[in-house]
Amino acid sequence: MGTTQLESVPEPKYWHLKTVLSEALDRDFAVGEILPNERELAARFGVARATLRQALEQLELEGRLQRRRGVGTTVAPPRVGVAVGSTGHGWPGEAADGWEAVDAVEAVPAGAVLALLGTEAGRPVHTVRRTRVTQGQAVAAELLYVPAASVPGLSAIDAPAGPARARAVLRELQRLALDGQDRSVELGSARADDAKELDRLPGAPVLVVTTRYFTAEGTAAVSVATYRADTCRLTFGDTGMEITETRAAS
Amino acid sequence: MGTTQLESVPEPKYWHLKTVLSEALDRDFAVGEILPNERELAARFGVARATLRQALEQLELEGRLQRRRGVGTTVAPPRVGVAVGSTGHGWPGEAADGWEAVDAVEAVPAGAVLALLGTEAGRPVHTVRRTRVTQGQAVAAELLYVPAASVPGLSAIDAPAGPARARAVLRELQRLALDGQDRSVELGSARADDAKELDRLPGAPVLVVTTRYFTAEGTAAVSVATYRADTCRLTFGDTGMEITETRAAS
DNA sequence: CAGTGGTCTAGACCACGGA
């Protein structure tokens, strides 16, 4: 087909398609509803499947759609607000904040984490894995790095592997006096292990929240939490107020 | 080089390719260096150009690469940390925080913003456009919505269009007593106008920071700031400390 | 102008989920 006609400004097809689909979603579809499959949609709009997919990818990135292999494409609910900054500025694991300890091992982390911790290479570091569940949905996977030097009260193997050991590390952490913390957010893509926890494919877009916890002695712990970017809106409400309803800026 | 051989677990080609490229970037390339062009790289790795592009897209999303049409693909510098949460929790435009007022118009915003403002539809709202420049690079574009009712001291046309008018709105805002604020971060894609300000293509991934400013009377203003997700790391340091060096989690 | 990345096509096969 002769692609387009006379477009003074040749807007890409997938971009226009995305707009059309977005309006159709608002107008004709309810949350959870299944869209026609990709081949069908592509035929209906007269484009190649790859082009249609480019539009769907954008909409998924914006949290409008959810696609699952073997199942289909559904209309996504509005993003859930996930509190990140409020909750008392305390140690991780202090309250019932939705985090669940999964496991803990003693390992030597990679260079980037080492730089954040400010410890020398080769020193043992407790690595705690936690997941966060909100409204029955896994929204985040975290790796919490605690240098063994930060929690001298914790003997090497005083708890068996698994959740119990993870909780032991968190418990020891809370005995320290928290001096302050430091947080940053950036875009990343899910590593294979995080993707599995989040029920996504590797490479899925995630919001990486890096937190450093300080005591008088220095950096006592570093947390790297990866949140599903498609379904989450991170909230930093100091006032604790909730944004009731919103939609990502196109 | 015939890339790889038989993989018992058929890891996607683009994923493996991304890993190989990522290691090559760390090892053999300096920041700012130009990579071979896409056709050349695809041939060298024995894959179709589309597959090679899928790997490059991931690396660009992670801030490792920068691609510009007509120019080429270069190795990106580490992401710049951009302070978002600290700086006194004050009104926008209070200090020399890198924001530059561009323009202001009186308009009636779309539904999502209206819901955030909590005002009735049809009421006039000052819409201020600002951009943020850090280290000579445009990192964010903002739309600040101020209901006319919030700044009664500002008569309709007491300043000509343009930056002067924008600054007038900001000045009026600072006469109010700020009661608190509320912030959220989510992933979005750049609208055409924002993309132009940020020197990116439409649809580029952005971090959307939505801030509500409260006075005793209610929501006095709402800011929607879109940050380039590829080059920015948003920092919320209450302590004002700086993360010196980091690399997104894979 | 030549060379780059951006868009688009029309196929093909594969991995996964559910019936």
Add this chain to the structure above:
DNA sequence: CCGTGGTCTAGACCACTGA
């Protein structure tokens, strides 16, 4: 088993940049 989305190919043309 079938239907879904996920991956991959080998082309083509276009829009933009810089010399």
